[in-house]
Amino acid sequence: MATTTATITMSSTDLLSDELALSTTATLTTAGTSTGLTGTAGLARKTVSGSHAQYTLFDGSDYTADKAHKLYLKNTSTTAAEYFLITVNAEDVGRLYAGDWALIPWSAHDNDCDIKIDPSANDMTLEYMLLTDD
């Protein structure tokens, strides 16, 4: 079986009066099991050319519902004010500003549960990878 791990490390020496250090690793498995995820939509890079508009990154109807999919996103922009607004099923999740990344669990619970991105400027580039539980 494939083994996919995701490690996050967060640190700050001056956010609190004491040092913040957090690190944890998850082995990404299929829903409710210890079996590793075996599918991926690949590591990809998308530049939204021309005038900016909302763009469907993943269509909920293409993936098995109520599973343990994981989505990695990174905004490669170096212009601080530029962000991608991330929506799931038409709900605004958040703004991914320049250099920011995210790891989002996605259940694709019905056909409307699309993941969409809306860049705040023209010609912005997003890196992404979907690890699928099919």
Next chain:
Amino acid sequence: MATTTAAVTLTSDLLSDNMSVSASTTCMKAGTTADGLDQMEYGYVEIASGTAYDIIGNTPTASKASKLYIKNHSTDETYYISVVLDAQAIGKLYGGDWMFIPADFHDANADVEITATGGTNKICYALFHEGTTLVAS
């Protein structure tokens, strides 16, 4: 300003060659490189199966660059929490899973709700933000 960094590494052997992806970001306030996120909430809760719970009690300032980390510390892989934003199901965090997402809190209904399934789930969370509307006493 506070400097908080968040780094991720994804590794896998699910392809014919090994894969490793890494990224790191400094958590900044919206649209700036000069000022880092300087406020946070950090908590640990145990949530009984079937219980729905708003994990963030106060309302952070809307449409900023807030970041939300949640980890399910349950060791039973059949346990999970459903993460719901403004009544829309986003995904499920099974035992051992974590997530790190931008959080918009775009209006008063944009709560982050989690519902536990399988048993009592042990949840750790941290919200990095620019300010909240505190609940009056």
